[in-house]
Amino acid sequence: MGFPKDFLWGAASAAYQIEGGYNEDGKGLSIWDALSDGHVLHGDNGNVSCDHYHHFREDVALMKQIGLKAYRFSVSWPRVMPEEGVINEKGLDFYRELVSELTAAGIRPLCTLYHWDLPLWMHEKGGWYSDEISHHFAVYAEAVVDALSDKVADWMTFNEGTSFLGEGYLHGTHPPYESSEYGSEEEADKIIRLSRNLLLCHGRAASVIRSRAVLPPSIGIATDSTLYMPDSESEEDIRSAVSRTFAGDVNHYLLNWWLDPIMNGTAHPRLEAVLREGEMDIIHQPLDFIGWNCYLANNYNDGPDGKPLTPCSGIPRTAMGWPVTPDALYWGVKFIYDRYRLPVMITENGVAIVDFVMDDGHVHDPQRIQFLKWYLRGLRRAVDEGVPVTGYMVWSILDNFEWAFGYEKRFGLIYVDYSTQERILKDSALWYSEVIRTNGSNF
Numbered sequence: 460m461g462f463p464k465d466f467l468w469g470a471a472s473a474a475y476q477i478e479g480g481y482n483e484d485g486k487g488l489s490i491w492d493a494l495s496d497g498h499v500l501h502g503d504n505g506n507v508s509c510d511h512y513h514h515f516r517e518d519v520a521l522m523k524q525i526g527l528k529a530y531r532f533s534v535s536w537p538r539v540m541p542e543e544g545v546i547n548e549k550g551l552d553f554y555r556e557l558v559s560e561l562t563a564a565g566i567r568p569l570c571t572l573y574h575w576d577l578p579l580w581m582h583e584k585g586g587w588y589s590d591e592i593s594h595h596f597a598v599y600a601e602a603v604v605d606a607l608s609d610k611v612a613d614w615m616t617f618n619e620g621t622s623f624l625g626e627g628y629l630h631g632t633h634p635p636y637e638s639s640e641y642g643s644e645e646e647a648d649k650i651i652r653l654s655r656n657l658l659l660c661h662g663r664a665a666s667v668i669r670s671r672a673v674l675p676p677s678i679g680i681a682t683d684s685t686l687y688m689p690d691s692e693s694e695e696d697i698r699s700a701v702s703r704t705f706a707g708d709v710n711h712y713l714l715n716w717w718l719d720p721i722m723n724g725t726a727h728p729r730l731e732a733v734l735r736e737g738e739m740d741i742i743h744q745p746l747d748f749i750g751w752n753c754y755l756a757n758n759y760n761d762g763p764d765g766k767p768l769t770p771c772s773g774i775p776r777t778a779m780g781w782p783v784t785p786d787a788l789y790w791g792v793k794f795i796y797d798r799y800r801l802p803v804m805i806t807e808n809g810v811a812i813v814d815f816v817m818d819d820g821h822v823h824d825p826q827r828i829q830f831l832k833w834y835l836r837g838l839r840r841a842v843d844e845g846v847p848v849t850g851y852m853v854w855s856i857l858d859n860f861e862w863a864f865g866y867e868k869r870f871g872l873i874y875v876d877y878s879t880q881e882r883i884l885k886d887s888a889l890w891y892s893e894v895i896r897t898n899g900s901n902f
């Protein structure tokens with residue numbers, strides 16, 4: 460069977476990770492611009508990054524050269540809304556030009572509204588704790604939809620709620636660098652308050668997109684989450700892995716923590732208890748697809764300390780230290796589809812390895828090629844078994860600012876020399892061209 464003929468082969472990025480231009484043309488500061496100093500490996504920051512703000516035409520030309528069918532990018536909320544209630548047309552112009560360039564190159568633009576760069580002004584008003592945030596987010600969403608929806612049909616409201624709330628508010632590794640004790644009531648309270656606001660932002664933005672978009676929209680959310688793979692293909696192991704994957708609870712907020720309210724209008728009792736009248740209806744908006752970012756899976760069984768095991772010691776790990784688990788895409792899309800019955804898009808999958816330019820001027824990255832092959836074979840198996848998968852986005856199109864790890868970790872199909880802004884297509888980019896050209900029959 461293989462991949463459907465309109466399958467969206469693409470690559471992804473996020474505004475703060477590639478754009479730079481942190482204070483240009485009226486952009487406001489984000490919490491990353493303002494608060495990350497001293498917290499990032501090697502003292503790195505995103506002020507210039509890949510300078511995609513000035514190099515986007517060249518970057519789109521490279522995407523075209525690779526043959527991408529789709530490109531997933533995010534809009535920077537503070538570039539568009541530098542202050543409360545203020546819309547920065549020049550910021551919107553950047554994205555208007557980007558999507559024009561993409562569509563002219565025959566590349567479908569997939570837009571994420573929030574990929575972690577909260578405006579500083581919103582943070583100062585209480586940020587994710589504030590009851591007002593979803594109203595401000597809806598105003599921002601309106602501005603973006605009005606500016607881009609004549610060319611953008613595919614939308615994601617959020618990228619990875621679990622990660623940014625966890626890293627920023629529980630583990631102290633991302634701005635605003637708050638932490639809480641694992642398993643404490645304080646942590647549970649925070650998760651519930653922050654989750655409610657995030658879900659309301661999602662719901663309000665989804666209805667803004669649905670009601671205002673010019674092109675008929677396809678709306679989703681890019682989730683992350685822990686996936687538990689079965690240790691064997693026995694029914695019992697599969698059942699256990701499924702129940703563990705969807706065992707979202709306070710202090711352990713998995714995929715269904717977000718997707719049950721969004722998709723089914725049901726929530727964990729503690730989350731449900733803080734929702735006011737009518738709020739579940741705001742959250743529970745019809746969606747068109749579920750985006751899933753996947754890098755690895757856990758095994759479903761517990762270790763001796765009662766905590767879930769990651770796959771056994773000694774297996775290969777990426778430059779992030781993450782285990783290489785080729786079957787993750789197979790089980791993940793199956794589990795998600797079985798539970799929610801909506802098409803799935805892989806909105807991120809990729810690997811950081813130690814890339815460098817070799818004597819011949821090329822970046823040879825056979826590990827990345829092998830990694831993508833392994834994971835894609837799993838995805839193809841799921842497609843062959845009838846799971847509707849609409850697309851696959853490699854993380855990432857370019858090497859970029861990997862949050863707390865700065866520029867040390869390279870995930871790109873395209874190598875970036877940060878001192879000259881030179882771009883070099885890695886071997887994996889050339890291999891991925893063939894994947895696209897053959898619609899996934901070359902691995």
Ligand code: GCO
Pocket residue numbers: 473476618619622683752807854861862870
């Ligand atoms: C995330 C984000 C990306 C990361 C990528 C690699 O999942 O953290 O969506 O911004 O850069 O996942 O860690």
